[in-house]
Amino acid sequence: MAAITLPRPSRPAHFGIPLRDTLALGAGVAGPLAVAGLLVPFRTHVAGANLALILVVVVVAVAAIGHRGAGALAALSSAVWFDLFLTRPYGQFTIAGSDDITTAALLLAVGLAVSQLAARARRLKVVTVADAGHLALIHETAQLAQRATSADAVVDHVRRELTGLLGLDGCRFEYGSLLGHPPQLGQDGEVTTAHGRWDVERRGWPREEIELRTVGNGHYYGRFMLRPGAGGVVALQARLVAGTLAGQVGAALADVGAGAVTEN
Template identity: 45%
Template sequence: MSMRWQISRDRAAELAGLAAPLALTAVLVPFRASFPNTDAALALVLVIVAVAATGNRLAGFLAAVSAAVWFDFFLTMPYERFTITRHTDIETTVLILAVGAAVTEIAVRERRYHAAAARRAGYLDGINAAARAVATGGEPRALIDQVCGQLTRLLSLSACRYQDGLAGIGSPPRLLRDGRVAFGDAIWDADHEGLPMSTGTELLVEAGGLLQGRFLLTPGRGAHPTREQRLVAVALADQVGAALAGRRMAGHR
């Protein structure tokens, strides 16, 4: 899912959050004398649920506020005025707001959970693909290119290249095995700052404690890979290390 598509979908949901409750209450106006307000409120809650399930948090909140406002204006007496005289209508309006906000939070959390599960499944697929390439004894160069592509997508890099048997040249920042980033003698705040932009970050490729090479990672502007993503990057580099070590052992036989 591209960022541009996500933004467009969120904007559409926000507009729907404003417009859909207005449209529904307008449809109910001819029946408001015979249609119970509680039923109208339930219908508006369904609209809020639909918006919250497809949009972001703001879209759900906008839908809740819009539903409460137009419920007051069109469906409570005195009609077509932002005034509520009956205690039950006040309670219903407050409940629309409260339930709408609660439903929105539940929908946002559920969507985040599914997105995180999908991301983790993708990480495992990438590691498994690299492991299969190692197990089948594929050409290390092809695996390196494959992992470079995975690292580029995983860490939102602008460039990724591999250097064989090199480390420490120029003392670039280093992605450590625990997911932290060392920059000189300090630990870089990668969670908030992303990978350092001033220079490439090295990711060592090792096997059995022996250095095989390194990936040089050039971050894309605005990228902030998570600790989990950085740990997956280390796991991918380990697969390359295993493949290179296995090829070199085979060459010495």
């Protein structure tokens, strides 16, 4: 089976931020402002709590199309414009009524909470939509691991597939000690560096080699060293598949009794 290469369209970016994220951040500010402006004629006839609920819907919409940061910005923006346009005294960043103060505080708190939930739901949707090509790749690798007489054959197969799957410029496998602290692609598809989690969706790959460790029966046997290619962000689903393939290599190495190494 030939390596599966995911489409990697160029994605315009502003100051290093993908265009979609830039638009989502803009919507996080402009969306609540526009809706609050449309609600002005109703502010004397509709309870402030009901107006706030409409703004919560805007927060959910922004978080669903963007990311957590955009959703949080929309929640903050909603609270600000609710205060300015929909509470007395109108047109001032002052709230006279205690009920309106409570409503504004709840709008901010609920907006932040639902933005996180909406972003997480969008992320889980990406994970659960299985791609037939990815499933075929996992199945083929599992079959190879079962019939291969040498773990090296599985390693070479996965190395080639990772190159296409992740759009890499290169990929090599290292047996032995896990030296250094390069960025690491985990089984959960997340990338971490010495400074913490790396936001792949917003920043793309780190511009250095990334390790993908192979684990079998709870032991480390080596790692793939991934040299990122230029282009767009690699989807979370593809990164999860990469983690699964590395796990199959670890299982193959465990079956042949390769020497395990100590995690650093």
